Amino acid sequence: MSSPRFRIGYALSLKKERSFILPSLVDYAKLHGIDFVRIDPLLPLTDQTPFHCIIHKLYDPSWVQQLQDFTSQFPDVVVVDPPELISRLLNRDSMLEVVKEVKVPQGDERIETPKQVVVNDLDVVLKNGLNTFSDLGLKFPIIAKPLESNGSAKSHQLCLVSNDSGLKGLNAPIVLQEFVNHGGVVFKVYVVGECVVCVTRKSLPDIGPEDVKKLDAVSSFSQISNSGAQGDDEGNVEMPSLEFVMHVAAGLREATGLRLFNFDLIRDSNDHNRYLVIDINYLPGYAKMPNYEPFLTKFFLDVVQNRTVGGAFSSSYVNENEVVFC
Template sequence: MAERIFSIGYALASKKQQSFIQDSLVSLAYSRGIDLVRIDMERPLVDQGPLDCILHKLYGDDWKRQLEEFKVKYPNVIILDSPDAIGRLHNRISMLQVVSELKIEHQNESFGIPKQIVIYDKETLFDRQAWESLKFPVIAKPLVADGSAKSHKMALVFNHDGLNKLKPPIVLQEFVNHGGVIFKVYVVGEYVKCVKRKSLPDVSEEKLEVSEALLSFSQVSNLANNERIDDKYYKLMHLDDTEMPPHSFITDIARGLRRAMKLNLFNFDVIRDARFGNRYLIIDINYFPGYAKMPCYEAVLTDFFCDIMSLKEEVVKSNDEKDGPEKIGFDKRQVHICDKEMRKIVSNTCCSDGDEGGLPVSPLSREEKENSIQV
């Protein structure tokens, strides 16, 4: 009897589709029994079944309704991921609240988030008492993180004069010196990969006094002209020598976030607080990031798809042997492959194309790929 081919339908914006659905991924997945099928957004989703799984990164009430209708007709379909779970990452406050809810203890390392506040109107923006707990410089980010061009417009604000150019609602997040290095942690089910990338350089008290009021992140490429950031800075910084966070520490945070958010595909940005060598701050979480930039992403995603389909078969087989309310519903379970003794299936995951709320970083170079760690 021929081995069964599982069909995974993908619904992605054209830009995301071009970067993620590479021939190398499609070929490897098919060789492992996974057929990646493009969902036609010009046709009703419910007419394009059956599918074993739907992989998506689309938003809106109409799409959510279509997923619900498909689930009614094909109750065993796995949806990666739940629109409600993804929605939490569209607000930069609720996005990081989950970090504060994690209960993870390590002997030497600690973690948290930077100080931040929400500014809903201009009056609050210029009311210094409303946010006197924050120190300059601060990073100004749109409150909404939905992947739109507007949500990417961020700025580094050095003093009160820079506030004049900001348009609420925004989040003001305290900029923490971190040695010009950011750690990007990719999560694919139980798989966790941490890589180090270049970030904004530290801001000294002296530079803070002479800096211009506001610097848009779109201007980062021009920073060398102002002698704030250039190749000399990074050569002195010795990126290659930067110590990675402990494997177990990053893994525990990744798995904790996965459980708390009910998401399987995401990345998060971590910086090491320069004031404390063992203090780490999570500054951003992204749903369904640019995995094609991750080394060997084809094998990682294919393994994940195979695990999901294997678990689905187990649940379907179990349901065939049961009747009535004892049947397991996929929509009520989360895929926790990382805890093999607790393996359970579901329809959930995470959010964001690229680096929507993090500090600007450089593309992953060959050297940086070699410096990445897998945990």
């Protein structure tokens, strides 16, 4: 008797499909009984069945409504993840609010978020400069991020602002966020159901008082990255403790209700027990994660075979600059 096969429908932009549904994933999953099926969001979902599971990253209201209608008609088809839960991550203000719900055991390591404020009217800010938010303790340099975080090219236009003049080039609505020196390294933590993988990536270098004076009024992240400024050597970076990463990942999974996401974690250069979550992304670039094919395949098998996908992490190990729980 042949083993059962499972159809995983995916509704993604062409760009996301090309970066996520790679031949290596399709081939690996096929060997383990999973077939990926492209969903056309312009056609009725009911005409494209059967599906055992649907993954998606489209935000058009008509698609969201169609997906909701479909799940009402076919409640046994698992949707990863519900649109109403994903929507919380599409706004950089509400996105980091979930971090406040994360509880980690009392110890040396702490989890926080950077100070930030949403600006809807730039005229008010331009009149008084950063003094407008003196009560928050924001000071230059600051990071300016579009309020929306929907995966569009515009949502990725992040920049570093070094003085009041730099504020003039911004467009509201925008988030002004505290810049915290973090050794030029970010810990990218990928969550795939019960599994979490933590890897290091290069980030913005530390900026001292004298460095601020040398910066342009406003600089895109790509400008700074290409300037040759150096942070810590990734190969010599001390990873966060296994237990700490586990608790933060599990806490965010519970707070968001999501099963496929990643978050960016930095460590304060002036306080190595202070960690900050600076970004959370739904259905991120998993292909950049080491061995993403078996992780994703295991996750989908867990989902379609009705195995637990919300339990505790286990079987941890470390491989140099990589931390894995599964």
